[in-house]
Amino acid sequence: MESQYKLLIIDDDEETRNIYREFFTDEGFFVDTAADGVEGLEKLLHNEFDVAIVDIKMPKMDGIEMIRQALTNDRVDASMIILTGHGDREEAVQAVNIGVEAWFDKLNLNMAQLLKRVNELAEVIPIETVRQVLTEARR
Structure with a gap:
């Protein structure tokens, strides 16, 4: 059985969390x-x-x-996507500068585009995994 990608949605609005949880669960993600x-x-x-x-x-x-x-903690290797709203584009730029992979405007959110970007980020194989596989293959 293929493993599900794991997605964490962090938002203070319960309705938003529930909408995203349902959407991404329907798309085959494990969502917290x-x-x-x-x-x-x-x-x-x-x-x-x-x-x-x-x-x-x-x-x-x-x-x-x-x-x-x-992102400064070695235990965290999740890709980050930021959601903006209320005219906080400057903060979105700041987020990209600290390592956020993408940002989306909550007020004009296209769920198909968000899904596409989440899939792109989730499908990336971490370099540590690539190195481990190569090391094992050389033995």
């Missing part, structure tokens, strides 16, 4: 959610995810700070 940056960071540190979709504006810890902390 978090209601704020603190919970999202904890889940990223203690579980393996292929991709995290992160809202910028959240209570307790905003998306930029959560991503900054996640």
